[in-house]
Amino acid sequence: MTVREEIKQLKREKNAIILAHYYVSPEVQELADYIGDSFYLSKIAAETDAEVIVFCGVSFMGESAKVLSPGKTVLMPDAGADCAMAHMADPETIEKMRDEYDDLAVVCYINSTAELKRYSDVCVTSANAVKIVRALPNRNIFFIPDRNLARFAASQVPEKHFIFNEGFCPVHEKMKAEEVRRAKEMHPAAEVLAHPECTRELLELTDYIGSTSGIISYAEKSGAKEFIVCTENGVRYELEKRCPDKKFYFPETEPVCRDMKLITPEKILHVLKTGENAVRMEAEICEASRKPLERMLELAR
Ligand code: 13P
Ligand code: SF4
Secondary structure, eight states: OOHHHHHHHHHHHHTEEEEEETTSOHHHHTTOSEEEOHHHHHHHHHHOOOSEEEEESOHHHHHHHHHHSTTSEEEOSOTTOOOGGGGSOOHHHHHHHHHHOSSEEEEEESSSOHHHHTTOSEEEOTTTHHHHHHHOSOSEEEEESBHHHHHHHHHHOTTSEEEEOOBOOHHHHHSOHHHHHHHHHHOTTOEEEEOTTSOHHHHTTOSEEOOHHHHHHHHHHOSOSEEEEESOTTHHHHHHHHOTTSEEEOOSSOOOOTTGGGOOHHHHHHHHHHOTTBOOOOHHHHHHHHHHHHHHHHHTO
């Protein structure tokens, strides 16, 4: 039996589904039952009837799936796959901000540890941050951990007062506006599509800013034939699948999230066989971080 066939058989036996983020490698995306951005995958995790979820992504995604579906087994093909930004905020600063500002909402990007989520009022993803911040009754918004998504949301919701935190995604922050300018010179007809984790300077050069799903559906609907894509290169697989007649270029600094690329078909097979790397969380953290995640699902509806 091939690895693919073995995975298929084990999925049936164990009533398991495979969720994969657009950033994992094409051979892993091919094995997935659901591929999507963080928001879509969190909804699937919350709603599925499967008993086992194999989450092909980084640890905050597995944690969120476990928090939203505590009765299910959530298996991580590589337990070491983590998101650097998920740790770039701290509870002490959150508490300080709560003392300093009344009417404060702590808005937590889902790319964060469950430990950070438990101190927050609501979670957001890049697909719904603007909508959710706009819907909050609070005027003061402390947005953690990502300063770039926070700045983008602030530009879209000028009626709110934002307090920024200095977290960032190393993969998106590495792409420079200068590279995009050069790519535009080489491909003048191309539209520039970017993830809001990119720097403000880069975002100023774009035609569209959105989550990975947003970028993919924009490219699909656009009349343009060429695109400069400013996000992790895993999205190329779905972009080319949906738009075979269009061309996609990436900035010179190849945007690769090494943690996402740790997931392989062999590791998926291994955790399905052994049950290793099941997400385990302290009950108290699990309970407390569920509230902001559920509030996100509610406000995004
Ligand atoms: P999405 O919200 O588009 O899934 O992005 C997640 C992420 O990790 C971006 O770096
Ligand atoms: Fe985290 Fe950046 Fe990787 Fe996304 S691309 S998972 S934000 S390190």
